[in-house]
Amino acid sequence: MDGRRSISAVIFDLDGTLLNTEQVTKDLLKEFLVRYGKVIDTEKENKRMGMIHHEAAIAIVKDYDLPITPQQYSQSIMPMYHEKWLQAKPLPGVNRLMKHLKKHGIPFALASNSAKKNVLVKVSSQEGWGDSFSVILGSDEVKSGKPSPDLFLEAANRMGVDASCCLVIEDSLVGIKAGKAAHMQVVAVPSIQTETDEFSIADHVIHSFLDFQPQIWGLPPFDDWVMKALPIDPIYLKGLYKNGFLEEISDNSASDIPGQAWGVYFGWVDFDLHERLKVVVSIRWDSTRGSYMRNIQACVINGNDEQILDKKIDVALVGYIRGFQTKKDSSTETQILDVDKSTAEACLDSEAYSYRRCGPA
Template identity: 40%
Template sequence: MNNLPKITHVIYDLDGLLLDTESIHAQVNSEITSRYGKIFDKQTKCKITGRKSIDSAKAIVELLELPVTPEDYLQQRNTLTYQRFPEAKPMPGAVHLTQHLYQNKIPQAVATSSSREPFNLKTKNHQEWFQLFNYIIVGDDPNLKHGKPAPDIFLIAAKRLDVSPKNCLVFEDSLAGMEAALAAEMSVIVVPDPDMDKTLFYSAHQILNSLTEFQPQLWQLPPFF
């Protein structure tokens, strides 16, 4: 990592990275697709992870050939997920890492494909924690034209943090998120879902099984004590 630009700012994805919402999504998608005699399998899950809500709904409808419109599917999914989002728990190591960097005055941001309403539901029981972040960019931000894997959301984050993209380290869990961070010319660490094929993330600067494995000093960031 020493041959990379100095890291001064850190940006995080939300779903499956800071908060365990992916299990909620998987349960709900399985429930809905089973209504039509279809199975929400690992391959489908991998193809939609990290994408904006309507984009993932379109993909599921097309991949599984469901007899509904993406809009209808999204409405069904929102009804179920919105009820469960407040139950979302932090991913292992997420609170410790973000608190550590906050205490060491490293600016941090969240860049999520999640729209504002579901974001508020997911973080409802974690208000104090999310005060640690300098900026939060959501999927329906008025300045966001293209979702991940386009780099737009990370470039918006860098602009608001007033930092060069090259000095940003991104934590992601999805292929779309990794591609977006790389397209923004940022360094990226991927913490993939266990169901994901890790070989897909060969372009990442580092792959971890959990945020608990992260060693800040390898990235010229203040070490844990």
Template identity: 40%
Template sequence: MIHKMSTAKPVNKLVSSVILDLDGTLLNMDGVVTDVLKSFLIKYGKQWDGREALKIAGKGPLEGSAAVIEAYELPCSSEQFLKEISPLYSDSLSKAKPLPGANRLINHLHRHGIKIALASNSSRSIIEKKLSYNKGWKESFSVVIGGDEVKAVKPSPDMFLEAAKWLNVQPSNCLVIEDSIPGVTAGKAAGMEVVAVPSLPKQSHLYTVADEVINSLFDFRPEQWSLPPFEDWIEGTLPVEPWHIGGPVIKGFGRGSKVLGIPTANLSTEGFSNLLSEYPSGVYFGWAGVSKQGIYKMVMSIGWNPYFNNPEKTIEPWLLHEFEDDFYGEELRLVVVGYIRPEANFPSLESLVAKIHEDGRIAERALELPVYLKYKDDPFLSSLFETICSS
């Protein structure tokens, strides 16, 4: 099986409205929650290790609090926990960033006149605060439903049914996009179509009740749900806001290339944990600067590499150039400018290598286009060689 993530069914209903979750679907709350819990647990002589991340995902405030209290054996009630932690949480909300593809999705649906609702287990006041930090979001939603405005939060279908009521549409004509199992369960219980975007790594197998499971919002295809298609894909690639990665090469053109048939350059992820948490796993492309070599086209993966079953997220650039010598120990800088596809599962090393070469051909062609070619002159790359020349 080449790719297990997408499980789209043929469209058999007319979807007229979309209901979106907030935390983990549109907003990356991982860093905020981690920082708040770390500082809060110190008070009780405990150290947050993320063990309850799966249990609190998608839960209401009281349920999530109870899970943390039980896990860390805290001497307080859920109500007391919430009272103490809420101010810390509220003060940190400005640090939450939109997940990749969130602005694109909201703007696309709003521009095409699709009614959008927001349904979150957070309280209405917290939702309003989160929306205030993201320009244009509040105006884009026709309806906003908070967890304190319904009798029961997700996995109860109450807030989704309430959203459909306010949108004046039948539940069967609504598409829900959710990152958590409670949210997916709630959407299906409401009689709606559901696309799951799992926020926790390697958990897609738990979302079998969803109508489709995708890796990230980059991979959402509105046309599969009778909605207007995105118009920003260019020759099999999606432009992304350019971002930089830099650091020493741990493994350059060497042993890896003999297996894969291409110049690989495995990078240390030290210092890039926040960046890696922001970007979904998948195959990207852009430009690579090697300190003693030059600037080259590159395609790269970010993720756990299902074939090799990596325990941690990695950065694996593949330089699209023939090198005579190894480049161990040289400084490598990457400017990432586009996205190709999500991570995939491969039945054999041969099929993995074939797909890598296919990705390379797509990147080779795309990087000749003006929209991507201009970033070859990015100051982040040129400054690498200025440093070398002046030393």
């Protein structure tokens, strides 16, 4: 295990780690600030990720010089958050890992910087989650929230597990620091894309839960790959197909592709009433233009690309082939290879990757 300690329990963060709550609420602050003629500072908000709401409220009122108190800010914006939370979905691979841990009797806890009542709202909206966690903790149940280690230490204590045998999985720097302060091993699954190495303080960094390898930590390995690929809960994307690439269309009702999606996937395009196309998709983030932009390469494998050229298409990704080892642009690694096409075509002819319709519920 490369010197890593064997793990006997797992502790998850919630927002941005298990659920795409940050994705569905990303524009709320922007909309709120417009009321006061203010423009959101994305860099500042990224650094605030993972903070306790009360602390964030104080900082936001101060940074944007709002003519209201932090309490008034919270009273105004929290109902907006509650409405959006109900739309949150598990991130790719999350349900798979939770079911795997439960199957093998590995206890796992939830430790969030949100207040307990808000944590329960989010958990209760996900089928089967309420009974899955051994422990559910909110920041109002300990002396100090993250980056203090209190939440993680309390979770370990309630599970009856030594802190040194716990694995923390986090998406924010605040949470990673808390895990390290608790002397636990930490896996980072960053929810924001950056070229900085700030997440390197974690013991291991992965792009998504689909890249998580339990055996590295002394946990039972996954056994659910089918025909050299992994069946996944459908990921929907909508875009304009141009010259081998898919330009995303901003439409939250038709696209739920998270920032953590990296790698080569495959799925279906419902082109018209009579034809369904098989497609392989390579998803990565590209920083060559000075800021991170999602780069989606798409290749039709049972038809002609010209059938969908310059057309808006809906795609349902149902399988995962491989991830990328690094964020650095590697044309060989991120290109769709012939072996990817062969794998996808074989898989899409099997029942494991069948799909009845293309488009989100």
